[in-house]
Amino acid sequence: MIEPRTLIAQVANTAPWLFRGGAPDAAAGPRQWLGILRAGEPKSESRTDYFALCLAAHFASAATYVPTDVDTKIRRALWREAVGTGELPRMRALALGLVQWDMREVSARIVVVPDVGPVSGHDGERLSVLCGGLVASLEAGDAPGARELEDAIDAELAREARAFERLARARGGELDLLRLAAILTHNAGDVMQGLSGFDDRPLGVAAHERFGELGGERFERYGGAFARAAALYRALLASEGHRNYPLREPRALRSDPALLLPIAPFLDSWGETVARSTVLADADRAEVVTALVEGCRKIPGQAGYQRALAGFDRAFPRGLEAPALTPHYPASVKRALRDAGLRQKLAVKRESFEASCAKRARAILESRLTAPVG
Numbered sequence: 027m028i029e030p031r032t033l034i035a036q037v038a039n040t041a042p043w044l045f046r047g048g049a050p051d052a053a054a055g056p057r058q059w060l061g062i063l064r065a066g067e068p069k070s071e072s073r074t075d076y077f078a079l080c081l082a083a084h085f086a087s088a089a090t091y092v093p094t095d096v097d098t099k100i101r102r103a104l105w106r107e108a109v110g111t112g113e114l115p116r117m118r119a120l121a122l123g124l125v126q127w128d129m130r131e132v133s134a135r136i137v138v139v140p141d142v143g144p145v146s147g148h149d150g151e152r153l154s155v156l157c158g159g160l161v162a163s164l165e166a167g168d169a170p171g172a173r174e175l176e177d178a179i180d181a182e183l184a185r186e187a188r189a190f191e192r193l194a195r196a197r198g199g200e201l202d203l204l205r206l207a208a209i210l211t212h213n214a215g216d217v218m219q220g221l222s223g224f225d226d227r228p229l230g231v232a233a234h235e236r237f238g239e240l241g242g243e244r245f246e247r248y249g250g251a252f253a254r255a256a257a258l259y260r261a262l263l264a265s266e267g268h269r270n271y272p273l274r275e276p277r278a279l280r281s282d283p284a285l286l287l288p289i290a291p292f293l294d295s296w297g298e299t300v301a302r303s304t305v306l307a308d309a310d311r312a313e314v315v316t317a318l319v320e321g322c323r324k325i326p327g328q329a330g331y332q333r334a335l336a337g338f339d340r341a342f343p344r345g346l347e348a349p350a351l352t353p354h355y356p357a358s359v360k361r362a363l364r365d366a367g368l369r370q371k372l373a374v375k376r377e378s379f380e381a382s383c384a385k386r387a388r389a390i391l392e393s394r395l396t397a398p399v400g
Contacts, residue, residue, distance in 0.1 A: 030067040030076070033083045033094060037063055040092040040280050041132060056128035059085045074116040077104045081124065081155065088151055089133035089286060091274050101154045101220045105162035114162060118171055121159050122178055124152045134286040134296075137206045139189040145206060147268075150213030153182055157220025160233055179217070179237060186210055187251035194254070194391055200384035203391075205289040208263050210255035214240040254391065261390050262383065265327030266290040272321035272331075278310035290330025291383070294376045297337025311338075312354030315346060319362045329371075333379065336372045346372075 062082035068075035080096040108114040129148040136146040163172035193203040241256030321331040
């Protein structure tokens, strides 16, 4: 168990702006998660109150540079402990209410789809919690509760599938389609994490059959949207990852929500934001550049950090090797920034890079390998 005060301190470390100003009036609704965090330690020792705090902490930090490590608690451990107790229905009601929580204050990884709304990795986190609750409800023999959770899972997956189909049909939106492919692929993985909560028990077989391995080649589920999203992800985005460990070092990136990282590899605008931010000193900027250069070295095949460097190079006066920055670079970064191979990649114009990604995405989408069968 992570002590409540420790958990709140971890959120304050990665998203300090959430704790500035007066306490919000957020007992319920879109900002309930912030109200829970700002209220401090729960006044009771109930499992549900601790569950609520873990949910709020994870929600607030999941798309920041240093997420809190409570995944297994909200997907598995706390649900398992609630089986056979009166707290299970309360936890289930709280999990079903997560759909109201608004992630825009704590995430730049959102795709807004016309007639569908915002889709993000936070939806996957919510799905994993719902799946954990589903398995726990099955374990408890609570058929009505399990059905309620199963319906909520199905509704969210169907909504995400509609979002994918909407963008797939509309030419010109391929970049958002790729962003959405990354989201859906990770969300399908979150579903599997939630369903694995009670692996040692013969429960949830039907749920696994219905919701498990959505990124596979079974196109009959949800119109094949998750399978096609996974095909796009594997072909074009898998090297980008989503944890961004190199960017955990520059603490200044945590100071302003405007510096939250969007979905890679489309990071040109983010690099420009870092270059122009008024909350960063030149030493801070140099630390970010250093982390990006190290990320280029440590993560083979990725393009996002290169695009961030390209955006920074365009936006900062005199570019990456400006006199204001170079005194703060280690020798290895100074050498790397003069490397002809890296410079060649940074010289690719944003328009050219993104047009190439869009063209490749459309070709993959229209290939017979990703077309529905039967």
